[in-house]
Amino acid sequence: ETGVTQSPTHLIKTRGQQVTLRCSSQSGHNTVSWYQQALGQGPQFIFQYYREEENGRGNFPPRFSGLQFPNYSSELNVNALELDDSALYLCASSLELAGLEQYFGPGTRLTVT
Amino acid sequence: GEDVEQSLFLSVREGDSSVINCTYTDSSSTYLYWYKQEPGAGLQLLTYIFSNMDMKQDQRLTVLLNKKDKHLSLRIADTQTGDSAIYFCAGEGDYGGSQGNLIFGKGTKLSVKP
Numbered sequence: 001e002t003g004v005t006q007s008p009t010h011l012i013k014t015r016g017q018q019v020t021l022r023c024s025s026q027s028g029h030n031t032v033s034w035y036q037q038a039l040g041q042g043p044q045f046i047f048q049y050y051r052e053e054e055n056g057r058g059n060f061p062p063r064f065s066g067l068q069f070p071n072y073s074s075e076l077n078v079n080a081l082e083l084d085d086s087a088l089y090l091c092a093s094s095l096e097l098a099g100l101e102q103y104f105g106p107g108t109r110l111t112v113t
Numbered sequence: 114g115e116d117v118e119q120s121l122f123l124s125v126r127e128g129d130s131s132v133i134n135c136t137y138t139d140s141s142s143t144y145l146y147w148y149k150q151e152p153g154a155g156l157q158l159l160t161y162i163f164s165n166m167d168m169k170q171d172q173r174l175t176v177l178l179n180k181k182d183k184h185l186s187l188r189i190a191d192t193q194t195g196d197s198a199i200y201f202c203a204g205e206g207d208y209g210g211s212q213g214n215l216i217f218g219k220g221t222k223l224s225v226k227p
Contacts, residue, residue, distance in 0.1 A: 033215075035215075040219070042117075042201050042203075042218050043156070043215070043217050045215065048214055056207075056214060058214070090156065092156075100144055102215065103158070104148075104155040104156040106154055107154075107155045
């Protein structure tokens with residue numbers, strides 16, 4: 001059984017650019033949630049995907065978007081990057097929407113300059 | 114919506130017990146969680162407690178839940194230097210009908226001195 005993996009590990013982008021982050025869910029998990037963790041803060045919920053459909057979104061603007069694929073892997077896309085988007089982006093997978101036992105990946109560290 | 118508060122720092126000696134405290138505002142979470150984050154790493158689920166329980170023990174970890182006061186605590190017995198990390202308390206949010214999304218506190222940085 002493989003855990004949650006994310007790519008890339010680190011990324012540096014310029015303000016105004018677009019970025020795509022990737023997440024492979026744990027084997028058998030059909031729900032992926034994305035979180036943003038700014039430095040010194042707790043993670044904040046961005047959105048959740050369940051069986052390829054968005055199933056809830058936190059207080060993030062529309063330039064944050066996502067996809068989930070038939071194999072339940074997921075992408076997070078951020079357009080028009082701003083300096084405040086610099087953060088650790090975490091994805092978490094779980095089975096059937098349950099918050100119980102969400103398993104987190106190691107994260108992607110995004111720096112916007 | 115849910116708001117979760119934690120003290121930011123805790124320093125203990127190796128072998129002592131550590132107690133990390135958390136308060137929350139919304140009583141609707143079915144479960145409350147404790148996660149651990151080591152430097153440069155993602156989050157590791159340590160333990161969770163069902164909302165109708167008062168206490169849960171899991172090896173060196175003891176979780177206490179006071180629903181009346183909306184207070185959650187995590188006790189680590191015989192704290193080791195390897196326990197040095199940031200500990201997050203989390204409740205369940207409800208964004209746009211989604212289930213299972215978590216609302217985290219800012220984290221408590223535990224430093225264990227030898």
